[in-house]
Amino acid sequence: MSSSFALPRAGRWVRLIVGAVLAAAVIVLLRREFPEPASLVAAWRTAETWWLAPALLAATASQVAFAGQQRSLLFAFGARLRRRDAVALTYSRSALSMVLPAGAVVSAAYAYRHYRRHGATSAAAATVTVLSGAVSVVALALLYAAGALFTGLWWVSLLLTLALTVAVLLFRHASAPTFHFRWAPLRRLADGAGEAIDKAHLVRVRSWLTTLSFAVVNWALDLACLLAVALAFHLTVGWERIAWAYLTAQLVRQIPVTPGGIGLIEAGLLAGLVTAGSPGSAAVAVVLGYRLLSFWLLLPAGLAGHLVLRAGLSKPAGPAGAGDDVEGGLALHQQVGARVVGERGDRL
Numbered sequence: 046m047s048s049s050f051a052l053p054r055a056g057r058w059v060r061l062i063v064g065a066v067l068a069a070a071v072i073v074l075l076r077r078e079f080p081e082p083a084s085l086v087a088a089w090r091t092a093e094t095w096w097l098a099p100a101l102l103a104a105t106a107s108q109v110a111f112a113g114q115q116r117s118l119l120f121a122f123g124a125r126l127r128r129r130d131a132v133a134l135t136y137s138r139s140a141l142s143m144v145l146p147a148g149a150v151v152s153a154a155y156a157y158r159h160y161r162r163h164g165a166t167s168a169a170a171a172t173v174t175v176l177s178g179a180v181s182v183v184a185l186a187l188l189y190a191a192g193a194l195f196t197g198l199w200w201v202s203l204l205l206t207l208a209l210t211v212a213v214l215l216f217r218h219a220s221a222p223t224f225h226f227r228w229a230p231l232r233r234l235a236d237g238a239g240e241a242i243d244k245a246h247l248v249r250v251r252s253w254l255t256t257l258s259f260a261v262v263n264w265a266l267d268l269a270c271l272l273a274v275a276l277a278f279h280l281t282v283g284w285e286r287i288a289w290a291y292l293t294a295q296l297v298r299q300i301p302v303t304p305g306g307i308g309l310i311e312a313g314l315l316a317g318l319v320t321a322g323s324p325g326s327a328a329v330a331v332v333l334g335y336r337l338l339s340f341w342l343l344l345p346a347g348l349a350g351h352l353v354l355r356a357g358l359s360k361p362a363g364p365a366g367a368g369d370d371v372e373g374g375l376a377l378h379q380q381v382g383a384r385v386v387g388e389r390g391d392r393l
Contacts, residue, residue, distance in 0.1 A: 088278055088330040096277035097334070100270045104338045107266035108346075111135050114180065114259035115156070118173045121252035124165035130357060133350035134159050140347020143307075143340065159354060176245055177256075182299060183209060184260035188268075189292045196285060264295070267339060271314075274334040282323045290317025311336065 112131035119126050126134070138155050142148035153174045160170035186205055193201035268291050275287055294313030311332055318328040 088326050091279065092277050092330070093279070094277060096273050097338070100273035100277065100334075101338050101342075103266045103269040103273060104342075107263050107270065107339075108132065108135050108139070108343075110259050110263040110266060111181075114256050114263060115173070115177055117252060117256040117259060118177055118180075118248070119160060119163070119165060119169075121248045121256075122165055122169035122173060124160065124163050124169065126160075126163045130159075130163070130354060133353040136343060136346045136350035137348075137354060140344050140350075143343065143347075172245060176248075180253075180256050180260045181263070183212075184257055185264055185292070185295055185299070187257075187261065188264055189296060192285070192288055192292050196289060268292075270339055271331070271335045274338065275331050278327050278330045278334065280318070280323055280327050280331050282318060282321045286321040287318065290314055290321060293317060310340075 109132055112128065112135040115135065116126050116128065116131045134156060138152040141155055142152035145151050156177075157170045157174050160173055161167065165173065186209055190202040190205035190209070193199070193205065268288055271291050272284055272287060275282070275284075280287070291314065294310050294317060297313055298309045300309070314332045314335070315328055318331065319325060323331075
């Protein structure tokens with residue numbers, strides 16, 4: 046018992062320390078690149094604010110694409126989720142992942158509960174929760190490989206493509222682990238991974254392609270939001286450099302250190318834009334504007350999504366109780382040890 050709780054506490058301390066270091070780094074970057082608050086006011090006055098409308102539209106469409114990603118996987122396992130409920134679930138779980146220290150786990154448990162209520166079995170709900178995050182990471186890696194090829198870094202693109210190909214082949218031919226670990230956490234990890242692998246083999250190739258397409262569109266629309274904000278503040282950097290900074294920051298953000306990537310995204314984007322040649326004041330304005338639309342506005346939208354879901358749960362579809370669902374989602378998520386992305390939906 047003691048060992049299973051000691052690791053999470055240590056992990057929380059590590060995340061807190063790393064988060065504090067990242068916050069300090071962001072503050073240093075802001076002070077160095079943007080020492081005068083008046084510069085932000087000047088940047089706002091000269092901005093073409095009408096570009097913020099398509100930026101907000103792209104951010105919203107990105108969440109809808111992530112909802113489609115979840116619906117596609119659920120449908121492959123025989124469960125149906127209405128589009129309205131899927132969008133509400135996407136916003137609400139994204140908000141949870143952003144504001145809570147253990148946001149990824151809580152968000153996974155929240156999604157698991159609602160998957161169960163819409164007819165998914167316990168195993169299918171847990172598998173979809175894990176696989177949705179894995180597909181998001183694969184889609185991001187594909188975009189990064191495409192960006193590397195476009196910018197002339199063909200060797201980076203080749204390495205990523207080979208790594209993804211090997212991962213897919215191993216996954217397609219993988220079976221449930223047969224190891225018998227004496228240490229309980231490793232045993233639960235092996236059992237959960239084996240169950241997810243076995244269930245994932247039931248998904249048809251067409252369903253995988255549909256889900257992956259939604260994931261790619263999700264990331265592409267989020268990038269479009271950043272590009273629109275850059276246009277609003279007259280950022281003097283080519284779109285390909287902005288895209289490269291974005292993809293690099295998002296890849297680093299997949300390390301579950303801070304809720305919602307707070308600190309990681311800001312520091313990564315700001316450093317990338319400044320390194321690419323952007324003036325400090327413009328880079329800060331773009332980063333703040335992008336995070337406002339793609340992060341902070343998701344919090345009230347998440348509350349609204351939760352209320353929509355709560356209003357539609359008067360007749361639960363799942364056979365298990367709500368409390369059991371949450372506990373089961375937490376347990377299975379921790380077993381596999383996966384981090385659910387998006388969480389741009391959680392990505393966010």
